[in-house]
Amino acid sequence: QIYADSEQASVAVAHQIAELIRRKAAAGQMCVLGLATGSTPTRLYEELVRLHQQEGLSFRNVISFNLDEYYPMRPDSLQSYVRFMHEYLFDQLDIQPENIHIPDGTIAQEQVAEFCRRYEEQIRAAGGIDLQVLGIGRTGHIGFNEPGSGAASRTRLITLDHITRTDAASDFYGEENVPRRALTMGVGTILEARQIVLLAWGEGKAAVVKRMVEGDMSDSVPATYLQQHKAVQVVLDAAASAEL
Ligand code: GLP
Numbered sequence: 531q532i533y534a535d536s537e538q539a540s541v542a543v544a545h546q547i548a549e550l551i552r553r554k555a556a557a558g559q560m561c562v563l564g565l566a567t568g569s570t571p572t573r574l575y576e577e578l579v580r581l582h583q584q585e586g587l588s589f590r591n592v593i594s595f596n597l598d599e600y601y602p603m604r605p606d607s608l609q610s611y612v613r614f615m616h617e618y619l620f621d622q623l624d625i626q627p628e629n630i631h632i633p634d635g636t637i638a639q640e641q642v643a644e645f646c647r648r649y650e651e652q653i654r655a656a657g658g659i660d661l662q663v664l665g666i667g668r669t670g671h672i673g674f675n676e677p678g679s680g681a682a683s684r685t686r687l688i689t690l691d692h693i694t695r696t697d698a699a700s701d702f703y704g705e706e707n708v709p710r711r712a713l714t715m716g717v718g719t720i721l722e723a724r725q726i727v728l729l730a731w732g733e734g735k736a737a738v739v740k741r742m743v744e745g746d747m748s749d750s751v752p753a754t755y756l757q758q759h760k761a762v763q764v765v766l767d768a769a770a771s772a773e774l
Contacts, residue, residue: 536573536731536767543663543727543765544577548587550661555591560629562593562653564662564720565619566673567611570729571663575619582623589625593656595649596632597664597673598714601642601687603635609701610635633685633713642713646685650719662723666730669693670738670751674714679752683716717755726762728753730770739766740773 533539547563554561565571581587596611605612612632620630631652637645653659664672669691675683676691689711690698699705720726730739742753743764749755756762 531763531765532771533765533767536729539729539731539765539767540571540573541577543729544574544581546727547574547578547661547663548581548585551587551589551592554660555588560591560593560656562595562656562658562660564659564664564715564723565594565596565615566663566665567596567598567614568665570665570731572618574663574729579619579622589623592625593629594620594625594631595653595656595659595715597662597720598712599633599635600709601635601711601713603709605634605636609698633715635713637713642687646687646713649685649715653719653722659723661725661727662720664720664726664728664756666728666735666738666742666753667691667694668697668734668738670741670753672717672720672728672753672756674712675717675720675752677750677752679717680749681721681747681755681758682718684718685713685715687711687713717752721755721759724761726756726759727765728756728762729765731767733769733772735770736773739764739770743774 551561596615599611603610666672669677674688676688695705695708698708702708741751745751745754747754747757
């Protein structure tokens, strides 16, 4: 789906998510959302907040699972995804705090494997993810599944790619301050979502969007594994679609 600009695209996706939440609520069901961070979904989250505040969209039936978090990372750090999600979204909604799940960047190294196993278990216990929002990194990562991440990978601790750390450098006031690792849902975890919406804006994403959509499926561009999913939408602005 190619929109003239990211503004129109973000609003359209927000409305699609709102409809899903309302449909689930009308059926007396919880709506399980997989959520992403980064600059890409900020306008989408702003529109969801507007729909809550001005049009009565309730998030009381929403359970959320975030894709990833830097490791190590304190939740109150400027760059933490916990802080990001609360600032842009959760603090302005009526979502129940116990329904929010974000990988814990403070977990001790020896407890990471158990934490990741439990994260997957919580997703399953919630009934699986109804709709997963994704951005894409210039390395072709989804979540923090860097090149080399296989289609069957699960939630785990990974090492960040050099390009990803360069892209995050300005957020951390220098590349040397960017954590070397991160916790992320796996490609396999993401592919189990019933519906996936990947967003990409701007000319900086055009090359990786082309590789994701038109390239062969391979772990050198983990986002290519989305090609095998039955219900994936790729939502682009004109600039991000320029090389297709
Ligand atoms: C980070 C996040 C990804 C995100 C990517 C793109 O690596 N872990 O989930 O998709 O950045 O970021 P941006 O949206 O700022 O371009």
